[in-house]
Amino acid sequence: MTERTFFESSWRTPTQPDVGFWKCHSIPRVVFISESPLRYAKWTQLFCSDNRSKTCIEDAGMKATSKIAVFDTTLRDGEQAAGTRLGSRDKITLARQLARLKVDIIEAGFPASSPEDFDAVRKIAQEIEGPTICALSRAVAADIESCGKALAKAARPRIHTGIGVSDIHIMGKFRDERYGKTLEGKKAKLMALAVDAVKRARNCVGDVQFYAEDAGRAAPLYLFEMLEAVIDAGATVVNIPDTTGYTVPEQYGELIRGIRDNVPNIARATISVHCHDDLGLAVANSLAGIRNGARQVEGTINGIGERAGNAALEEIVMGIRTRADYYGLSTGVEPREFFRTSRMVADMLGMPVPANKAVVGSNAFAHSSGIHVDGFLKDRRTYEIMRPADVGFTGSRVVLTARTGRAGLRSRLEKLGYELSKQELDTMYQRFLAVADKKQEVLDEDLAALVHDELPPVEQNLKLEYLHSYSGTTAIPTATVRLLVNGKTKEGASIGDGPVDAVYKAIAKLTATHAKLLRYDIRAVTEGTEAMGEVTVHLEIGNRRVMGRGASTDIIEASAKAYVDGLNRLL
Ligand SMILES: [Zn+2]
Numbered sequence: 001m002t003e004r005t006f007f008e009s010s011w012r013t014p015t016q017p018d019v020g021f022w023k024c025h026s027i028p029r030v031v032f033i034s035e036s037p038l039r040y041a042k043w044t045q046l047f048c049s050d051n052r053s054k055t056c057i058e059d060a061g062m063k064a065t066s067k068i069a070v071f072d073t074t075l076r077d078g079e080q081a082a083g084t085r086l087g088s089r090d091k092i093t094l095a096r097q098l099a100r101l102k103v104d105i106i107e108a109g110f111p112a113s114s115p116e117d118f119d120a121v122r123k124i125a126q127e128i129e130g131p132t133i134c135a136l137s138r139a140v141a142a143d144i145e146s147c148g149k150a151l152a153k154a155a156r157p158r159i160h161t162g163i164g165v166s167d168i169h170i171m172g173k174f175r176d177e178r179y180g181k182t183l184e185g186k187k188a189k190l191m192a193l194a195v196d197a198v199k200r201a202r203n204c205v206g207d208v209q210f211y212a213e214d215a216g217r218a219a220p221l222y223l224f225e226m227l228e229a230v231i232d233a234g235a236t237v238v239n240i241p242d243t244t245g246y247t248v249p250e251q252y253g254e255l256i257r258g259i260r261d262n263v264p265n266i267a268r269a270t271i272s273v274h275c276h277d278d279l280g281l282a283v284a285n286s287l288a289g290i291r292n293g294a295r296q297v298e299g300t301i302n303g304i305g306e307r308a309g310n311a312a313l314e315e316i317v318m319g320i321r322t323r324a325d326y327y328g329l330s331t332g333v334e335p336r337e338f339f340r341t342s343r344m345v346a347d348m349l350g351m352p353v354p355a356n357k358a359v360v361g362s363n364a365f366a367h368s369s370g371i372h373v374d375g376f377l378k379d380r381r382t383y384e385i386m387r388p389a390d391v392g393f394t395g396s397r398v399v400l401t402a403r404t405g406r407a408g409l410r411s412r413l414e415k416l417g418y419e420l421s422k423q424e425l426d427t428m429y430q431r432f433l434a435v436a437d438k439k440q441e442v443l444d445e446d447l448a449a450l451v452h453d454e455l456p457p458v459e460q461n462l463k464l465e466y467l468h469s470y471s472g473t474t475a476i477p478t479a480t481v482r483l484l485v486n487g488k489t490k491e492g493a494s495i496g497d498g499p500v501d502a503v504y505k506a507i508a509k510l511t512a513t514h515a516k517l518l519r520y521d522i523r524a525v526t527e528g529t530e531a532m533g534e535v536t537v538h539l540e541i542g543n544r545r546v547m548g549r550g551a552s553t554d555i556i557e558a559s560a561k562a563y564v565d566g567l568n569r570l571l
């Protein structure tokens with residue numbers, strides 16, 4: 001027998017489990033519960049304050065809500081792992097798109113990590129309407145103050161602070177003796193730091209989320225105590241990260257249920273799940289957490305993130321939606337924006353979406369085997385559980401041509417999520433005309449590539465002015481390049497083992513740089529031989545790594561632009 005206080009709960013009668021809810025009236029009350037397993041639910045014996053006794057099945061969810069809040073961390077956890085940093089312009093464009101997707105919370109960044117990140121969070125907090133804007137901090141006073149400043153203009157600010165809770169994290173990251181000499185000593189110290197951080201954050205904002213880092217590997221009792229303490233200190237959301245992607249669904253679900261059953265004040269906070277994909281289980285673990293009472297889910301678009309990545313939000317949301325029969329839950333997300341958001345993230349971070357990726361891959365709705373196609377044509381439900389249009393794949397494509405005017409271009413760019421100043425629009429329009437002249441039809445993908453190419457996130461100290469390359473099956477590849485280096489024209493030539501090698505050697509010579517080319521990718525932006533090619537390079541000088549990107553109907557020119565773009569970000 002356990003004793004608990006219920007503030008407000010819904011109860012389902014065992015004899016009519018599917019009929020509806022039976023609500024207790026006089027609240028709060030003390031009830032005694034005896035538990036016995038029945039499928040997914042628990043039998044409970046209630047002795048209400050009016051001495052009526054009733055046997056009930058406990059409904060999943062401490063709070064009687066069926067809405068799952070969606071917390072997007074593409075700009076923080078996702079970007080952190082992409083091997084490149086987005087400029088604040090790209091971040092705002094992406095945040096605007098996330099707002100159209102109607103996520104509930106955008107984690108905009110980690111303001112204390114760099115002045116650029118602080119600036120990006122500040123701008124997003126100021127400009128993006130709709131979602132709660134969240135900023136990350138360690139349990140460190142300066143971090144929290146920096147979050148408070150960056151979020152000052154947000155309509156709905158949230159600070160996300162926390163500390164490691166697993167023995168491995170406590171002994172590893174807090175090895176220093178100032179955190180205590182023994183594991184027990186350190187645990188007590190970290191608890192105090194966590195409580196202090198939450199209180200400090202509550203002084204800045206009314207909405208404070210606490211993360212218990214590496215909760216997936218933590219000792220449950222310590223985790224429960226920590227959560228109780230931070231909720232008492234004012235945390236409104238408690239995030240239970242499986243930081244290392246170590247847990248499996250049944251176990252992670254049990255952990256969430258254990259929190260609900262053992263943290264006495266848990267009804268005052270929302271439980272959030274944050275899973276990593278090291279064993280390919282991030283989405284499954286997140287759904288198990290939701291099934292067991294979590295009411296906020298964290299993840300990234302396309303599942304990008306540290307190592308193997310975070311849980312893919314599009315998969316979780318479509319899981320909840322497609323299997324509403326099973327979960328009985330919903331989100332406020334607008335799924336028809338998934339495709340567009342997915343491509344924007346892929347483009348910006350230079351991380352293409354695999355064709356077979358669930359929900360947003362280009363083959364996610366393609367049927368190829370004869371039997372499947374035959375069945376699909378007779379009744380699409382035979383092999384299709386979601387409709388492509390539900391996640392934003394559209395059959396018809398908007399085509400722009402050289403006859404499209406400036407206003408038409410601007411309106412199309414706005415539909416794609418890009419808002420340009422008048423001067424930027426002028427630059428884009430000239431470039432658009434040049435491309436439309438070469439390839440007749442300009443599609444959305446072309447426009448996205450042109451925006452990235454024409455409106456780079458950093459100041460361009462280097463500019464490609466002219467390029468001539470010569471190669472063939474019997475010729476020695478040669479390139480002549482003219483660059484504008486800080487306003488001065490420089491010209492040089494080089495040979496190489498191919499035209500791209502020759503161009504890169506010529507640029508390296510002109511700029512006296514020795515960047516290491518870590519990765520070179522080329523993709524056709526659309527189909528057809530006349531398509532634009534987009535080149536993405538990853539460069540390294542010393543311990544700095546950057547991504548560079550260039551687009552052109554000429555792939556040698558696109559290659560040169562990508563290299564120059566990368567150098568601009570490095571120098
Ligand atoms: Zn994470």
